[in-house]
Amino acid sequence: xxxxRRTVGQAICIxxxxxxVVTKVEPNTRAHLGIEAxxxxxxxxxxxxxxxxxxxxxxxxxxxxxxxxxxxNDA
Amino acid sequence: xxxxxxxxxxTITIGHNMRVTILSVKGSQIRxxxxxxxxxxxxREEIVDSKVKQATEEA
Amino acid sequence: MxxxxxxxxxxxxxxxxxxxxxxxxxxxxxxxxxxxVLNSGHGDIVxxxxxxxxxxAFLVTPWDEKRLGKHPELxxxxxxxxxxxxxxxxxxxxxxxxxxxxxWVSANLRAPVAINPDTFLGIQCIQANPELDLxxxxxxxxxxxxxxx
Numbered sequence: 001x002x003x004x005r006r007t008v009g010q011a012i013c014i015x016x017x018x019x020x021v022v023t024k025v026e027p028n029t030r031a032h033l034g035i036e037a038x039x040x041x042x043x044x045x046x047x048x049x050x051x052x053x054x055x056x057x058x059x060x061x062x063x064x065x066x067x068x069x070x071x072x073n074d075a
Numbered sequence: 076x077x078x079x080x081x082x083x084x085x086t087i088t089i090g091h092n093m094r095v096t097i098l099s100v101k102g103s104q105i106r107x108x109x110x111x112x113x114x115x116x117x118x119r120e121e122i123v124d125s126k127v128k129q130a131t132e133e134a
Numbered sequence: 135m136x137x138x139x140x141x142x143x144x145x146x147x148x149x150x151x152x153x154x155x156x157x158x159x160x161x162x163x164x165x166x167x168x169x170x171v172l173n174s175g176h177g178d179i180v181x182x183x184x185x186x187x188x189x190x191a192f193l194v195t196p197w198d199e200k201r202l203g204k205h206p207e208l209x210x211x212x213x214x215x216x217x218x219x220x221x222x223x224x225x226x227x228x229x230x231x232x233x234x235x236x237x238w239v240s241a242n243l244r245a246p247v248a249i250n251p252d253t254f255l256g257i258q259c260i261q262a263n264p265e266l267d268l269x270x271x272x273x274x275x276x277x278x279x280x281x282x283x
Contacts, residue, residue, distance in 0.1 A: 001096075001108040002117050008103060011120035014111060019120070020095060023078060025103040033097075034076045037089060039214040040157045043077055044260055046086035046094065052245045052260055053162035055268050056192070059231035059242070064191040065181045067232050068173050071276040077211070091164035 137205065140251070141196035141225045153185065154249060156256045157215060161245060166190035169256070179230060182247075193239075194247060195272070197226035206246060206261055215257055216250040225249050229258070230272060241272040 004012060011021035017038050024032035035043050079087055086096040093115070098106040109117050135143070154169045166184035172191075173181050184190035197205045205226040213221045226248055228241040244266040249256040 001110050003098065003106055003108050004117075004119065005104055005106050007105070012107065012109065013116075013118045013120050013123045014089070014093065014109065015115045018089060018093075020107075021076075021120075022105060025100060025105060027102055028100055030080050030082045031097050031100055031105045031107075032078055032080050033087065033095070034078050035087070035089065036076050039211045041090045042088075042158050042161075042257075042260075043079070044088045045079060045081075046088050048244075048260055049088045049161065051268065052242070052258070055231065055242050055245070056160055056162045056229065056258075058234045059193070059229055060189055060191055062233045064193050064232070065172055065183065068179060068181050068193060071179070071232070072173070072177065091159070 137199055137225070138196045141227065143251070154182070154254050154256045156258070158257055160184075160190065160192065160247075160258050161260065163187065163190045182227075192247075193230040193232060194227040195230055195241070197228060197246065202243070206248075206259060208248060208259065212248065212257060212259055216248060216255045217253045218250050223250060223252060225251055228272070231269070232275065235269070235275075237275055238269075238271045239273050239275060240269040242268050243270045244268045 006012065006022050008022050008025050011019055013019055018041070019036040021034045021036070022031055023034045037043060081087060081097045083097055083099050086094050088094055092112055094110040096108040096110075098108050111117060154171070156167050156169065159165055159167045163184065166187045168185045169182045170185060171180050172183050179193050179195045182192045182194050199205065208216070208221045208224060216224065218224055226246050228243065228246050230239050230241055232239045234240065243261075245258050245260045247256055247258050
């Protein structure tokens, strides 16, 4: 992990097209980070990203097409 | 520009293989942890700016 | 045309001509970026099958305005990613999970799928609202409803 100290107004450049700027700091509490990235690169809070990832994995855990064909036959 | 608010220990995902974590907030200074693949370059913006300036002056 | 009718029109056109491209893949499957539609024409659910990874096969169903109210709004980044002029032509789908609950097929309301039927581009859109249910009871498991009958 690369560790940097930053304060309000300072920024970090990642690769050629991602920029993270500290827009505000609530003292001793929270940082407001502005993220500039191409629209093709999704940006999310980790907790929600992992929740959705888990749910997508659960939704594809079995053979979805076989389930669907079975469900259609039952109907 | 997307703005996300994070406290100490909280993380942002960028793409599928990059993470930015707020390690601590002390006063108005923050420590940020950046995790990226080895071939991705991470720089302070001031360095990027000064490199561009240097290259322009040399040209 | 209702949202559902538009969704089915988009799905049927794809099956006949083309594949959908998801520039960001699906969450957790970033490399699964091309999808074909399987098993359409049999009720309300189709399989969005990745051509990159066989296990990335998602059951999806069109957003139902009667049950859920209006579909989500796109952010400007998402509109740009889908190459939509204003977001108005977008069609919404829900990812269904038939495996986690023995009694229910659930729908993930927190991360629906948005598709642009003109460009065949799609993205899974994580919603900010924490109240949205990841395991919304969409329908009883098919075998069960038969037993109840």
